[in-house]
Amino acid sequence: MVRNQVFLLLFAGLIGFGVYTFIKNDKQPAGPAGYSVANEPLTNWDKFDNDQGSTWKYMPILMNRARIAAETAKQRKPQAASCPPESINRDANAWLRWRRDIANRWNSEKTIERSAFEEITACKTQLEALSLWNCFTNVKDFSFQATLNIPNKMGFEVSDIEYYKKILDYDKEALKLPAELKDGVPEKISAFAGLSGDLPVKSYEGLAKINGLPNWKAIKYLSRTVANPHPTRGDWRSYNRLLFVNSTPRYDKYIQFTLPQPSPAEPFGIRGQWQQLVDFISVEKIDKNGNAIEKPVLRFAQFNRDENGRNPKPRLEYLTGEGSADTCYTCHPGGMRLLSPLPSSVTPLQYKTLQTINDKMASYKAIDWNGAIHPEYYGPPRGATIGCMDCHNSGHEGHIPSLRRGPINHFTSAYHVSHKLRIDYSMSQARLKGHLAVLNYVKGIDRFTTNDADVNKKLDKARGELFAEWIKNPNSLVFEVAFKGAKKIAA
Numbered sequence: 001m002v003r004n005q006v007f008l009l010l011f012a013g014l015i016g017f018g019v020y021t022f023i024k025n026d027k028q029p030a031g032p033a034g035y036s037v038a039n040e041p042l043t044n045w046d047k048f049d050n051d052q053g054s055t056w057k058y059m060p061i062l063m064n065r066a067r068i069a070a071e072t073a074k075q076r077k078p079q080a081a082s083c084p085p086e087s088i089n090r091d092a093n094a095w096l097r098w099r100r101d102i103a104n105r106w107n108s109e110k111t112i113e114r115s116a117f118e119e120i121t122a123c124k125t126q127l128e129a130l131s132l133w134n135c136f137t138n139v140k141d142f143s144f145q146a147t148l149n150i151p152n153k154m155g156f157e158v159s160d161i162e163y164y165k166k167i168l169d170y171d172k173e174a175l176k177l178p179a180e181l182k183d184g185v186p187e188k189i190s191a192f193a194g195l196s197g198d199l200p201v202k203s204y205e206g207l208a209k210i211n212g213l214p215n216w217k218a219i220k221y222l223s224r225t226v227a228n229p230h231p232t233r234g235d236w237r238s239y240n241r242l243l244f245v246n247s248t249p250r251y252d253k254y255i256q257f258t259l260p261q262p263s264p265a266e267p268f269g270i271r272g273q274w275q276q277l278v279d280f281i282s283v284e285k286i287d288k289n290g291n292a293i294e295k296p297v298l299r300f301a302q303f304n305r306d307e308n309g310r311n312p313k314p315r316l317e318y319l320t321g322e323g324s325a326d327t328c329y330t331c332h333p334g335g336m337r338l339l340s341p342l343p344s345s346v347t348p349l350q351y352k353t354l355q356t357i358n359d360k361m362a363s364y365k366a367i368d369w370n371g372a373i374h375p376e377y378y379g380p381p382r383g384a385t386i387g388c389m390d391c392h393n394s395g396h397e398g399h400i401p402s403l404r405r406g407p408i409n410h411f412t413s414a415y416h417v418s419h420k421l422r423i424d425y426s427m428s429q430a431r432l433k434g435h436l437a438v439l440n441y442v443k444g445i446d447r448f449t450t451n452d453a454d455v456n457k458k459l460d461k462a463r464g465e466l467f468a469e470w471i472k473n474p475n476s477l478v479f480e481v482a483f484k485g486a487k488k489i490a491a
Contacts, residue, residue, distance in 0.1 A: 114143070
């Protein structure tokens, strides 16, 4: 009996000491080494119960789960307060001046986004009375997304774990590589159902055979802009790509393998070098119940292969969030990003395949991000007055419906815009007569193929000179003779 009483007293004393320590410090408990409450998903609390160290050491944490959970939830969803007295008395002009001031202070003051969201939400009645609510909804939404501060690597508005959990709970097939590619790029075309023979997949002849299948397309090309990194060798960065498109009734799956940099003798990559990265997008067209989906749903993943190009594994672990990933939306604001290969990197034999793949991507039009991100939260689309929204219109009807793109907004990389305008000339810099002709020219110049680097430079130079001439005189017939000029250079 005495022993039990002593034990109970010690236990009560330990708990009391833990509570006293927590209250005395009056701060969020530190937790295990390297732990931060701000970075802790609410689903990962079990790690404390299973910690290999002393559970008693973290007793204050275990006793205050509810408090910490509430604080984390508060971080993720700002709470609107009452409309401040000074805001209630604003007239329409004062509200518009306030909005302009808020916009000027974004990115310079840490708390401005939260306070803007709370004030706009709390003052909805006043704004509606002044017929201004619609003028503030975008500011409200932008402020809200800026307050989320959710730790992730893919750049979405949900954590990486939540992103993949939602997909896996819905349909694991959405993240599966096709059977033919589950172990990397196969050696021979006989790995593809319906084909036989010893032709290597990594050959133009092999790809031509694959393109003859009803549910496959494959193309080898060089990226204009992105040199994918090698895991250990900085001098082995590569622009070389091998893209497969596998179509089934429910899904279109895009599987892009980074190949080693090519040489004239080895266009599919220099032997002795190797690359790991596999980029993957699945596009759901028909749901699990067999119903057509109005807006196709996109889901992203990446895989890494071993040194032999085999055994692809998720680059970012779906259940733990461990590993690395690229931010998907930064490069894919419109969902699918049409292929724009380096001129001469697509052979004439594959040009029809390039067009077929791009036409398939364009056919999706507006897409569904499945709650991962809301493009409309990131400010209004930019470039309306100079023609950008003719194409960059989030899939809505535009000047050129067949060339719909995601919006250029706060999230858009300035480098991407600069590259398109000033390096590869694939976007015009003004809204001028002949816009469609320019786009047709840019799309068509890739037809003129050569392995001669000097000729490629001449082609790019010619394109730049044609743009300069067209901007000076948009009514000229310069683009009507563009193909003749390009043929002459490449001859």
